[in-house]
Every structure is written in C-alpha cells, then in structure tokens.
Amino acid sequence: MNILILHGPNLNLLGTREPEVYGATTLDEINIALRDYARTHGIELRIVQSNHEGELIDTIHAAVGWADGIVINPAAYTHTSVALRDAVSGVGIPTVEVHLSNIYGREQFRHESLIAPVCVGQISGFGPQSYILGLGALAHYVGEHNENEG
Numbered sequence: 001m002n003i004l005i006l007h008g009p010n011l012n013l014l015g016t017r018e019p020e021v022y023g024a025t026t027l028d029e030i031n032i033a034l035r036d037y038a039r040t041h042g043i044e045l046r047i048v049q050s051n052h053e054g055e056l057i058d059t060i061h062a063a064v065g066w067a068d069g070i071v072i073n074p075a076a077y078t079h080t081s082v083a084l085r086d087a088v089s090g091v092g093i094p095t096v097e098v099h100l101s102n103i104y105g106r107e108q109f110r111h112e113s114l115i116a117p118v119c120v121g122q123i124s125g126f127g128p129q130s131y132i133l134g135l136g137a138l139a140h141y142v143g144e145h146n147e148n149e150g
Helices: 027-042 054-062 077-080 082-091 131-148
Strands: 001-008 043-049 069-073 097-100 119-125
Touching: 001 027, 001 054, 001 131, 027 043, 027 131, 043 054, 054 082, 069 131, 097 131, 119 131
Parallel strands: 001 043, 001 069, 069 097, 097 119
Antiparallel strands: none
16 A cells, blocks of 8 residues: 655644644654554555645645555645645545644634545644554555455
C-alpha cells in the first residue's frame, strides 16, 4: 500500500512555533513516527512539506497512479484553499485530513474546513498522534475497499 503524507504551510516550524498550541514535537519527529508505523504495517510512504499551495496541488496530482491514499494536514489552507480542495476531489484518491490541534476548539475562522467534505474522514486534536491515527484509519479504509472490489 502506498500513502502520500502532505504537510502544509508552517508545519516546518513545529517544535518552536506556538508550542502551547502545537506542542514541542518537530516535523522530523512526526515523520520518523510515521515511517516507523508504516514499516511495521507494510506501507510505503512519500512525505512532502510545502509552504506553497501550488506545490501541494502538484504533489497531489503527481500521486495519481502511485498513491492508494493521502494523509493531509492542509494547515492554514484548510480554511482558505478551494484549489487544494478541488485537487483532492479531482484526483479521486481516498484522503484523510489531520490536524494537531482541535480546530473546532480554536478561533471561529478555523471551524470550517474546505477540505474535509472531499475527504473520507478527519482527525484533529490529538497532537502528533493525529497523524498516526489518520494513517492507520486510511490504511484500514483502503484495505477494506480493496477487499470489497477484489
């Protein structure tokens, strides 16, 4: 099973950016945990972080034909990017949206996700564990759907 992990803008600052909201775990530490989980579950990962909307969109497009699923933390683009939403919708690859913080317990403008309606699910509020939960849930979802089609 092949899964694309996408980290959106400013996530490269994890560990130092607003640790009271996002915690002290760095993006590298999250990626190590994701790779460890993937290795023990027979999943191949590609991991990309970008602060640029177009690069995230190009990466989603390039996943067609390779990725069985996408785990995405769109970060601030969650609430603003119709283009990112359309990319997720357009490729038809099962996608799980994840967030470190509980976006519904924060500022009002963060309560709406433009991405979630085109995803198979959303996990938020569990810090770095949100990524592991998202990856596990997506792997289960893809595995079940592949069994039902085969």
